[in-house]
Amino acid sequence: MDRSIRQALEKVGSLSMTTLDGTTMHSRIISICGCDDEGIYFLTMNVKPFYRQLKKHPHLSLCGIYPSGQKTGKNAVGQPTWEPGFTLRITGQARELTEDEVKKKAEAGSEIHRYFLEDASRYTAIRFFCIHRGKGEIFDYDFEMEHRDHKLLRTRFAFGGESYNDAGARINADDCIACGECFEACTFKAIVPGEPYRVDGNRCDECGSCFLACPQEAVELSRTI
Ligand code: SF4
Ligand code: SF4
Structure with missing residues (x-):
């Protein structure tokens, strides 16, 4: 361990x-x-x-x-x-x-x-x-x-042989138009600008603000561990 x-x-x-x-x-x-x-x-x-x-x-x-x-x-x-x-x-x-x-x-x-x-x-x-x-x-x-x-x-x-899913929301690169709405909505500084934008999952609280703000429905909600 x-x-x-x-x-x-x-x-x-x-x-x-x-x-x-x-x-x-x-x-x-x-x-x-x-x-x-x-x-x-x-x-x-x-x-x-x-x-x-x-x-x-x-x-x-x-x-x-x-x-x-x-x-x-x-x-x-x-x-x-x-x-x-x-x-x-x-x-x-x-x-x-x-x-x-x-x-x-x-x-x-x-x-x-x-x-x-x-x-x-x-x-x-x-x-x-x-x-x-x-x-x-x-x-x-x-x-x-x-x-x-x-x-x-x-x-x-x-x-002990177990595996896990990464933390945080995810942005689907194919749907992102790089408008920046998610960046403005995130108070956890977890959105990384770019083309496409992406989420730094280790900083993400999974609060859902970006999910609700995205006009493209490009944000995918987080998975359990
Ligand atoms: S709000 Fe949606 S479309 Fe806009 S940058 Fe964020 S993920 Fe991309
Ligand atoms: S779910 Fe919340 S904390 Fe995570 S990237 Fe979106 S707005 Fe930021």
Whole structure:
């Protein structure tokens, strides 16, 4: 897993994890134990509904924010403000680790797995999981442009053999007449003038203003990760 993703996970620390119980979704805050090349580790107890949900449906989603989602005030036009930061979201699949796997990793020097073994000696119901496959996004925001000249910087990623779609709206080159209406409508500085115009997806909020402004219907809406 890419170093920047690991660092983002470490900064957020605890995230909301959603699992499936039949047709009902359940979310709770969990603490991430760490990550390595194989994935992202967390734990639970085999007596909890959380464990049963994971065993039945290994698909899950994670979402967190750093440093805080608290509003800090209002800007000059009365909109709420936030301290610059980022959100992190991942959708993926988890599998339970065997005792043997945990021991082998601990013997090989993994701090995370050594910690798992210590915890297992205290709590017999404890079980360890690895999100071994997934995709996600770091959504870095600086809405008041305190530290750069644009609001967003989005980074999508995948691991464990997963793939992802690029972020942002797209402009169909064949339909664009380079009128510039989308450039005027975009408050995220995500439209790049040219012939044709194009969207810098990593700066795009997917707000739809360009989609609504374009006289040629040349803008295509974004896809899910
Ligand atoms: S508004 Fe539509 S036609 Fe005009 S530059 Fe943008 S994408 Fe091209
Ligand atoms: S969807 Fe919104 S943020 Fe993205 S390019 Fe269009 S106007 Fe800009």
